[in-house]
Amino acid sequence: MNSQFTLGVDLGGTKTEIIALDTSGKERYRKRTATVKGSYPDTIKTISSLVFAAQEQTGGSCPLGIAIPGTVSLKTGVIKNANSWWLNGHDLKADLAAVLGHDEIYLENDANCFALSEAVDGAGKDGDMVWGIILGTGSGSGLIHNKKIWRGRNLLGGEWGHNSLPWITSEEAAAWTDVKCFCGQKNCIETFVSGTGLERDYAKRTDSFDPEAMVYPHNSEYIIEKMREGDATAKASFAAYVSRLARSIANYANFFDPDVIVLGGGMSNIDELYELLPEKIKEYIFGGEFDTPVVKALYGGSSGVRGAAWLPAMHRS
Ligand SMILES: [Zn+2]
Numbered sequence: 001m002n003s004q005f006t007l008g009v010d011l012g013g014t015k016t017e018i019i020a021l022d023t024s025g026k027e028r029y030r031k032r033t034a035t036v037k038g039s040y041p042d043t044i045k046t047i048s049s050l051v052f053a054a055q056e057q058t059g060g061s062c063p064l065g066i067a068i069p070g071t072v073s074l075k076t077g078v079i080k081n082a083n084s085w086w087l088n089g090h091d092l093k094a095d096l097a098a099v100l101g102h103d104e105i106y107l108e109n110d111a112n113c114f115a116l117s118e119a120v121d122g123a124g125k126d127g128d129m130v131w132g133i134i135l136g137t138g139s140g141s142g143l144i145h146n147k148k149i150w151r152g153r154n155l156l157g158g159e160w161g162h163n164s165l166p167w168i169t170s171e172e173a174a175a176w177t178d179v180k181c182f183c184g185q186k187n188c189i190e191t192f193v194s195g196t197g198l199e200r201d202y203a204k205r206t207d208s209f210d211p212e213a214m215v216y217p218h219n220s221e222y223i224i225e226k227m228r229e230g231d232a233t234a235k236a237s238f239a240a241y242v243s244r245l246a247r248s249i250a251n252y253a254n255f256f257d258p259d260v261i262v263l264g265g266g267m268s269n270i271d272e273l274y275e276l277l278p279e280k281i282k283e284y285i286f287g288g289e290f291d292t293p294v295v296k297a298l299y300g301g302s303s304g305v306r307g308a309a310w311l312p313a314m315h316r317s
Contacts, residue, residue: 001104002060008309009047009066010110011035013084016043018050019302020058021309025121029057040086048099063104065311067113067304068092071155079107083138083182106311110134112149112158113307114297115142118262120310122298127259131252132297133160135245136265139194143256148314161190165244166251167284172244175204178211192244195220195267202237224270242276249277250284253292264297 005028010017012035020029031050036042047066055061070082072093079087097103108116115124115132124130130144143150143158150157164187165172173187179200181188191197199216203209208217226234249261263273274294282290297303 001102002055002058002062005058005062006309006312007051007054007058007062007064008113008305008307008311009050009064010113010305010308011043011047011066011068011084011087012110012304013037013069016046016050017305018054019305019309020054020062021306025310027306029054035084037084038086040090043087043092044095044099047096051100061100061102061104063106063312064096064100065106065108065113065308066092066096067110067308068107069110071109072107074155104312106315108149108308108311109140109142109155110304111140112142112151113305113311114140114264114303115144115158115262115307116147116149116310116314117299117303117307118264118297119144120147120307122262122303122306123295124260124262129256129258130260130262131158131256131258132262132264132303133249134265135193135195135263135267137194137196139190139197139265143258147317160248160252161193162188165189165192166247189244189248193241193248193267195265197244198223198237198241198267201240202234205233205237220267238272242273242280245273246277246280247284249294250281250290253281253290254284254286258292261292261294262297263294264300264303268296 005020005022008019014035015032016035017032019027022028069084070079073080078089078091082088093105093107096105111134114134118124118132119130128146133141139161141158141160162183179191181191198220202218202223203216223234227238277294299306
């Protein structure tokens, strides 16, 4: 085993990416390829070819971390809850170990990998307790304590998006009564604070909401552009979005009081969030004092793959 390098793979819905990090965290190799959707055997092929190509550069087998959508069941060892459905029910670690010839392979939820990357040497590197939140098509979050993923007894550590929106108003509950989360619950944080949540809100305000639709007529970029032009409906949608995100953060900050909150995903590129969120969060903080930085991810879209590459070191320490 070549321990001078670790490999990280991000198994995304549209792309699969690999990097090699040296022991100082410097990236030494990177390659990405399209994800073959719907086929588990093709997933094994894609990952193993990327690993073999990387190992030609690093010189021999290296410890490997993989960021996966979903989690590995503690009871059965197989993947569950992945929106890349073809992974569900498979023992990816064992199947890859058979092909790669070693089992120093660590699988971890992609939001946890994102948070780990930002906590180790990203925007949260100075904090003991780092809360990483992804705001993309969906939302996810991970908690890192002293550079280790806070997984929890049932792997629920950092699960955030499938709790109910805090301080929900009767108007919000009434307006969103026809919105059901994929998890089976109603009023989940994810349905409000993801990019899809903003798009859904705007669709409702412009009478273009279809409860059967998964995609809405106007995307987040369009809504933010309209908001910046001064459009009243877009401004109202964005103000509601900021309030909902602030409440969803404050409710948990009141409980575990993190040192830093790092935002990732497409919505984290909206600069206005960093101006508005701190004050808005404070409105819901017990006692009103809150100086926790809310910052943008340093590694952007690469946080998942970097976090995956940090997994072997985290498990060894
Ligand atoms: Zn849910």
